[in-house]
Amino acid sequence: MSDPLDFPQPSMIAVNGIELEAFEAGQENVGHPLVLCHGWPELAFSWRRQMAALAAAGYHVIAPNQRGYGSSSRPATVSDYDIVHLSGDLVGLLDHFGYEDATFVGHDWGANVVWNTAVLHPTRVSKVVALSVPYMERGEIPPVAFIEAVVGPDSYFVHFNRRPGVADAVFDANTRQFLRNLYRKNEPAADPEPGMPLLNLAQAETPRGEPVMSDGELAVFVDAFEASGFTPSVNWYRNVDRNWELMRDVDPVVRQPALMIYGSRDTVMKAPNLEAFVPRVEVVELDCGHWIQQELPEEATNLILEWLHLQEGADRS
Template sequence: MELTHRTIDTGEIRMHVADRGEGFPVVFCHGFPHTWFMWHRQLDAVAAAGYRALAPDLRGYGRTEAPANVEAYTNAAVIGDLMALLDDIGAEQAAFVGLDFGAQLVWELTLRAPERVAAAIVLNNPFAPRPPRAPSAFWTKAAERHFLHLSYFQTPGIADAELAADPRGFLARVYYSLSGDYHYLDTWKNPPGLGYLDVLPQASALPWSWLSEAEFDTLVQDFERTGFTGGLNWYRNLDRNWELTAAYADAKVEVPTFFLYGQNDPDMEGFSGRDPLATLRANVLDLREVVEVPAAGHLVQLERPDAVNAFLLDALKSLDLRA
């Protein structure tokens, strides 16, 4: 079950994939600012249980190509990359695991290509129906009152330069702020017009109880080489994703679905509506399990790997998947 690294041609880009184990494929989709390595503890556990665990660097990240065109980072385009990955390994279906932008990607995948999804296993970012207005209509108003990263990230070049100037410092501060060790929504106490590093808290010195210095160094190395523009371009397509999903405005998720969230996750608290679990249950027709992880934040797969791994393996076992 040695971890291997390879690159596939998706037809649009060359995508790096970390690949471990044999059996039914389980594909892990990361968020911002992450790489495939955010899932390394889950790859070990899932492969050891008899599955093929695959974690791509999604387009714009890590060792995967980063197109120069901002419009190249839509969910539809990245779903095309994931379908090419399944075709490359000769699989009709996979179980897809997602967090953050990876969660949004998995949700949209269940609508665009449900026949390729054996199960959706989502962490922290619940499904919600397509809103009646573009996302910017909501965040622009909020950003008039306080700092909001969704708005700050929209203009190409500004956040890119700020974050690339100190990748190590930014990553330490943003990972710490998103964890259960800090209340991320305190960043909203800052006025508009500031940079992201102006509003993020200082992180305590590494190692942390849930992240070693060596693991952090691995994450930093990729961003020191690539910068953050590829990941930021995902934010710059939020309205475009909304435009491209008009046909799914009233769609429900019908594939087998499992949802886990951290008790202190900022997306559940501040970005997912007033009652995210009720919305999830109303729109996901085959929702099989909902699990809360006490005291965990947004990076739950690192903060509480034992709980997340047990959740993943129980979900996969319940599906009785066959290679």
């Protein structure tokens, strides 16, 4: 088994008015692009267990640290992290490499960006693979107000927007502890605590459950977020109402073939009517929590490759 810390060296690529730090594998597989999009608070490094296998299967694998992460550009303006900018960055990557379209794979927030890129730029996305976060239909009221009405003010979506800067400062002050406590699996059930759960997590001295990664792997994330701070990545959340406005007149149906991979113990809710908006979706579930490709790397990789093989066979027939 290869050393997960033996990750490709990055290139800085100018796209969409910024620079993205991008990692590649399988550059010899020109013409078969596969773009991996991380979530929050993650990095391209979260795909460390997939990149070599996907490249060996014949893909040109491109994994960016998206804007706000790692050494990629970190604009100061909150609206620079809206879905138009985030999806435009992915299109810019394709333009840089000379690709008309690509298969996009996303986890968590990365899945949300990929879903929305599929409807904003349908000719640039050939297939979608989403882990954890399903496609979300556009509701009738702005998301922050909806979440606040259903869950209350302690939801991190609400807190990030209603109290800007507060959570960022706590995360910045407890970076290693927060990430150590967050990247866990097989966590025992616990009674809810008062306050915002992620702030409680960042300040908890004792982690729960089992670590998802080694200390060396965790250090990669800790070093990156100590350098960048959390505000740029949290700014993605501060655009959810803006994204709701921007998507008002966009055709909401994802028409590309799609694979949706859920974790059976993930706290992210499943979409009850996914097929209505993603008619060509296949849904599968793995016995894991939220950090799917890191908790079950071989199973996740094999699922993705098997599905892609079937899709490409159908394309040829």
